Amino acid sequence: MKKNSSKLKIIPLGGLNEIGKNMTAIEYKDEIIIIDCGLSFPEDEMLGIDIVIPDITYLLKNKDKVKAIFLTHGHEDHIGALPYVLKKINVPIYGTKLTLGLVEFKLKEHKINNLKLQVVKPGQNIKKSNFEVEFIRVNHSIPDACAIAVHTDMGILFHTGDFKIDHTPIDKDLMDFGRIAEIGSKGVLLLMADSTNVERPGATMSERTVGSNLDEIFGGAKNRIIVATFASNVHRLQQIINSAHKYHRKVVVSGRSMVNVVGVAGELGYLQIPEGILIDINDMGNYNESELVIITTGSQGEPMSALSRMAAAEHRKLEVQPGDLVVISANPIPGNEKLVSRVINQLFERGAEVIYEALADIHVSGHACQEELKLMHRLIKPKFFMPVHGEYRHLKQHGELAVELGMPKKNVLIGSNGAILEVEPNSAKFAGTAPSGNILVDGLGVGDVGNIVLRDRRHLSEDGLMVVVVTISRESGEIVAGPDIISRGFVYVRESEDLMQNAKLIVRKSLEDCSDRQMKEWSYLKNLIKDELRNFLYQKTKRNPMILPIIMEV
């Protein structure tokens, strides 16, 4: 047996010190299983980036060891990196029916077909030689969400996934407290638990409370109702459909991901859709305004979403009009506040009535608040605890919550992506690191945009650029054409002709002052042009455009 191979290792590849991109590898006796495989959305400074996925170098290096991926639920931050990871490591994927339904849809879009999807029922155990992986039902803002218990001969690891406690869930699928308590009684070696809402005291309200508020709103509405929410929040969709049904309204589904989820969830039986209630967007004209509900994407103010397009009158088939009632059934995710606010303003300006978080209780979180977290800790009673799914502030405070409940401080392990946690029956410690970080996806490129490209994009975004081209004679070393100057994103050229003329003069002058020898050293010439121009432009404008000198030789 190889050295160290019998250590039980937890290798977080995403989701620590960040919200999103959740992915955890568990390695034991030369086998690796993976819990979740999510993406995150780019930070503001990741200019032009589409999505961010985890660095899986460690898994690629240990490719033969990787046995399976287990998914806790079907949100993008738990499944969104699959199309990229599966292209490199094609292992079986285990998850509940809805989760895999969403995965299948996504992978087909990416034209990945040789799938090994294994549907699991909550309560079921999957044996993978050294691991026995158990799915345990929890509540969350998507149906069919599970915690995962990994049974090993070293002990039990318990990963909550994303969860909240809902004693009156819409689908009546209660969190499996009994089994969680039972596992807790057996003795759990390590708990990994969702930290997203650790700063919020009390408990998250039941999804059902939203339903009764929606009912009231629907009951009072006279014209069209437009409800924006997260496409994946199938329970919310169900409640909107229920309210529509109650008030004899037809339902139009708008926005690509909304159409997708309604399709998948409806087909798999997660949405109860009354016969004939769904109508095509093109048939809206056949109904009175009081007979219509439109369910749409765009609750985060995303500029290209259906709601934003309706609000800006850029939607081909649907325009918000005076009298419409728009319900934004979601809270802005941090960072999206201004986008959401902009859409709300546009909707009001178009004469719609708008109901949003500041005005009514029409959204609940999908994550456990402090009292729910405490219950989880009390039931699991773990020996060691590693908070997951949160920024550093959340992880730290979740650790403090565990200590408050009686856990010795040294048994709380605040990790970070790539920090390998070695667990033994009586000890847990960080030992070594795996490569980890953000792999940026931009168009077809995966990982080809790095710091240099981003630095240049940032520079260009702030001050634009100036290109200087000059053609030099190979023989005489003299300027034979140019200098020509082109700028973009710097100043409005037509109003800055003087500046441009003077810039040309400065370049010409500095080149003319060069000796014959200097004229042959292009790197010297380029730096000269850059320096002279930079100083001149900064003095005149207090701006620093990127300067690109190009020298041609004929």
Added chain:
Amino acid sequence: MKKNSSKLKIIPLGGLNEIGKNMTAIEYKDEIIIIDCGLSFPEDEMLGIDIVIPDITYLLKNKDKVKAIFLTHGHEDHIGALPYVLKKINVPIYGTKLTLGLVEFKLKEHKINNLKLQVVKPGQNIKKSNFEVEFIRVNHSIPDACAIAVHTDMGILFHTGDFKIDHTPIDKDLMDFGRIAEIGSKGVLLLMADSTNVERPGATMSERTVGSNLDEIFGGAKNRIIVATFASNVHRLQQIINSAHKYHRKVVVSGRSMVNVVGVAGELGYLQIPEGILIDINDMGNYNESELVIITTGSQGEPMSALSRMAAAEHRKLEVQPGDLVVISANPIPGNEKLVSRVINQLFERGAEVIYEALADIHVSGHACQEELKLMHRLIKPKFFMPVHGEYRHLKQHGELAVELGMPKKNVLIGSNGAILEVEPNSAKFAGTAPSGNILVDGLGVGDVGNIVLRDRRHLSEDGLMVVVVTISRESGEIVAGPDIISRGFVYVRESEDLMQNAKLIVRKSLEDCSDRQMKEWSYLKNLIKDELRNFLYQKTKRNPMILPIIMEV
């Protein structure tokens, strides 16, 4: 007398459908006075822009009519555009002592010296021929804030400025309810009132509540205390100094604007600074950690602020260390949430304890909530009402609040920047528009960055650029040098040599396929290069860099 010249006109030049950049012109009998002259901070899509100021074309066209500027208080969104406006219209400026103290400091920084600053006391009246302008004390998050009543022979206009009601203000300067009620009883023609917090029910807490919480926090602290807050919140600074004094700590002031405000406010008597309590940052080493409080800028997570630099260990003189207690005594302004969160994470990672809005009541707003607004409406009892200082959603809801209080709907006037409101004793209507909008300030340039430059910056920020240079013989029309390709912000060139080589081949090929005649039509050639390259690059990368073809002739 000229036609229309006896109309009383309100011309909002900023502050409607936006938070910030407050500026209102009032025109009557060929005279114009201005209330406030503020800036706003750039929206995300205003790439590279430093600040935004109002369009004052209308004032420049009517320059001779402009008689004075009246300032309600010293916040940037009320005084920040003065340096730019005064360069074009130099009229007397009226304001309270602290307001003008801050203005003077700012104008000196901009090297504007020929100032006509007129200090006014709250309660004082300024006669400007057709106008009598009265300053009335209100509460706000800066001392010396006033509402302004403009008395004319047509009636009284009442502008609240920014306000809240604080029955226990730190400086004991109570809002002048008596005078406000008196003016209300005389009959107010038009009320313009702050709408910022109209979505919040109830009333804003007194600034004093923050003091007692700070006291408690200071009392329990063992090591250094670092408090970040808005520099202009002099009452907050006073309370921090009070708590420091109570617990025998010295105070270090950090951050440029904090140093400025403490200087100005201290000098003018708005800050009571106990003898010897302020120490220089360089003398910190002479004290124990338990004897120090640092007051700093950076409560909004601004990347270059003192707190951000301390948290990132980039501050020359001060580094956050384990055991430090950092209090962020401010709420994130919408749009700043992620920046603030990042600083909080960094502070925690450096081992500091951090107290912020989610964890304690250490901030109160400076703006009136619903019940306070209602009191203002009840006291003023205006005939007409135009909500100001808010996005459209706020203006609309403030209008609804007025209707709820009994105002006829037709007397509520939801305006927008540039929409001229004509007021008569028995009517108020929008009639005509003045030029209005955002003038972008970038470096020394005021208004030279417009939509084209921003569109280019945006394009560059998302996909970077590719410059293609080719030199063509004037005589033969043949390529004599190039095509050369340079890219920035597009792909990492060293890893994309194939792509670049192929791009060159494509350019060369398309040029070689051109006829002699086509080779002389540069616009044709440039478009050809753009089209061919765009298609090729999009197919290979699904990205759309800006393509800049440059043709040189020798």
